[in-house]
Amino acid sequence: xxxxxxxxxxxxxxxxxxxxxxxxxxxxxxxxxxxxxxxxxxxxxxxxxxxxxxxxxxxxxxxxxxxxxxxxxxxxxxxxxxxxxxxxxxxxxxxxxxxxxxxxxxxxxxxxxxxxxxxxxxxxxxx
Numbered sequence: 568x569x570x571x572x573x574x575x576x577x578x579x580x581x582x583x584x585x586x587x588x589x590x591x592x593x594x595x596x597x598x599x600x601x602x603x604x605x606x607x608x609x610x611x612x613x614x615x616x617x618x619x620x621x622x623x624x625x626x627x628x629x630x631x632x633x634x635x636x637x638x639x640x641x642x643x644x645x646x647x648x649x650x651x652x653x654x655x656x657x658x659x660x661x662x663x664x665x666x667x668x669x670x671x672x673x674x675x676x677x678x679x680x681x682x683x684x685x686x687x688x689x690x691x692x693x694x
Contacts, residue, residue, distance in 0.1 A: 574611055577603065578618050585624040586631040596631055600638035601670040612639055634671045637663040644686040649679040659686070 572580070581599060584592040599615070607615065616639035619625055625632055637643050638661045647660045647667045658675060660667040666674040667683065 574607075574615075578615060581615070581619050582622045585619070585622055586629050593631065596635070597671055600635050601672075604638055609641075613641060615639065616641075631671075634663060634668075637661045637668070638671075642687055646684040646686055647675050648681045648683075649675050650681045651679050655681065 577599075580595070584595040586593050586596055588596070599619075604612065616636075619635065619639075627633055627636060640661070643661050645660045645662060645667055647658045649656050649658065658667070658669050660669055660675065662668070663671075663674075666677075667680070668674045
């Protein structure tokens with residue numbers, strides 16, 4: 568089931584679910600990086616990123632907050648091309664703990680990476 572939420576309501580919701588919180592709220596916080604990130608415009612991502620970092624409780628000592636920071640940081644965005652069983656696929660990823668993550672729980676295994684391009688300010692820089 569999906570529904571629309573006003574962007575500013577989403578920012579207020581974020582304040583109430585910053586970890587550490589009970590599991591349901593914690594899962595909601597993960598969904599910002601894993602689901603809602605992809606529905607936002609670049610401008611909304613930047614605004615959301617800046618807002619959440621200022622919220623009470625947000626700390627880079629918490630692993631969920633680290634994932635959020637890594638996902639929404641515009642300087643940590645990569646286009647990763649993988650080749651698995653002869654099938655080439657392009658993914659938009661973020662770097663976390665030396666891995667190119669698709670979501671907080673999924674990343675591209677290095678053996679399958681064909682190429683990586685860093686995305687920043689609409690410029691592609693091949694690594």
